[in-house]
Amino acid sequence: MKVDTNSLKKIAHLARLEFDEKGAKKMTRDMTQILDWVEKLNELDTSEVEPLITMSSEVNIMRDDVVGEHLDHEKGLKNAPQRDSDYFRVPKVME
């Protein structure tokens, strides 16, 4: 699978990442190389195989709906890069 500059841009946007020209070139090359390598899986016939979607053998772990400990407000905001008294602060969303 050849990753081109255009698809790289689209994926980068989905991942909320940005690359400069040099970084984009290297990432395009690396991704193409790695995708070519993982495509080896196509050599296996898996038409009769169900995908494995969970690794834990625990199912339906139930518990009573009781109020437990949770982070208090101040602790929750402790690591905020920017905050006010009640909320996380972010740059303007609407122009």
Added chain:
Amino acid sequence: MEKFRSFDEIKKSLENKETDCRAIVNHYLKNIETKAHLNAFVEVYGPSALQQAATIDEKLEKGTAGKLAGMVLGIKDVLCQEGKIANASSKILEGFESQFTATAVQRLIDEDAIIIGRLNCDEFGMGSSNENSVHGKVLNGIDETRVPGGSSGGSAVAVQANLCTVSLGTDTGGSVRQPAAFNGVIGIKPTYSRVSRFGLIAYASSFDTIGVFSNNVKDNALVLEIMAGPDDYDSTSSRKPVPAYSDLLHFDKPAKVAYLRETVQGEALQPEIKQRTLNVLEKLKNEGHVVEEVNFPLLEFVLPTYYILTTAEASSNLSRFDGVKYGYRSPNAHNLESMYKLSRSEGFGEEVKRRIMLGTFVLSASYYDAYFTKAQKVRRLIKEFTEDLLTKFDYIVLPTTPSTAFKFGEHSNDPVAMYLEDLFTVQASVSGVPAISIPNGKDGKGLPIGLQIMANSFKEAELYAFANYLTRSGLNE
């Protein structure tokens, strides 16, 4: 003070009043200072460790101390401790101070283990050489021009260089076993879901496990039995009872051992490692155990499966690092979207970005079935093959790594070459089964070789007993 070779020696020394916990902590603090250039620790909790030691000394005096009194632990920088910084070796978690403690770590503290500091690793556990760390690289204590392995490189070096009694690492595709092999120590990856992942900064949630490094099997078994077991904060954690592994180390029955033809025949395998592995198998046969060669035709599909699934899970897990709630926020942003993009682009290292990009790609609508679903199907084939083999045999024995510790920069320009370092460790991770790496002699350059043993899910007791038998009887020398 002489080097303690085991926790049993520490306990004996405490019982005989030859030492106390403060002296033990001071002993390790001095070693950490002497070996500071190895860069294994990113933060040392000198004062708080000494304070904890004083409290435990009082408990010992009163006879109320826990099972791990006197044990000094180092913790990989991906495990959270309340009130302490955790970075996952990433700039994006700059300054993050955890509000809670990982369940596994809390259980050790509750038994009076002393946490002496946090240990360097690859960023978010992504790497096989500890070269991807915002804290800088860790040096291999045996040959400082070489990598310690990764991602839990600091944890392996800390135990090898006697900077703590035991250390915790995490293993997603070999991140405990490979550095254990490169440093000549013991490292276990338990069964998936055996130990709660609560408080472990996630990389790939259907693979991540917390593992243990030690100088001997018994210490390793003791720490795992205390960490393991169900946890209300991790609904995937297994409810199966946890045996007292450290009391079950006796081994006296003939074992059925399989080895995989493809793992010893591969061209990429260093000849000395091949020889050492075959020597152990030969000795086992001579001791009356059943040793059989089996084919593992899926070997070459294991790494591609692993990389599709782990990058997908990583891209999802690492979406939480957005510059809003904690960690690094770019000062250059002018609106919300550029805050996300710049914080993430400036905060993540190159390997992490590569994996997020790959994961985003394989999960994108047009490619989801061709890559992600396909890999989930192949995972089932690999898991079923491995479990089936482990019902016919007690153990699978194979090399831990294709080569001994390599030089810094050797694989830096070729991601796939670096990924191939995990060729022999990912099978257990993809299948969820436990695996342990024990020392298996040295190569011509004096670098340690690792021997890996896998057992079926939740057979940690059997795994430890067999590893104990091999190391005790010197079959691995």
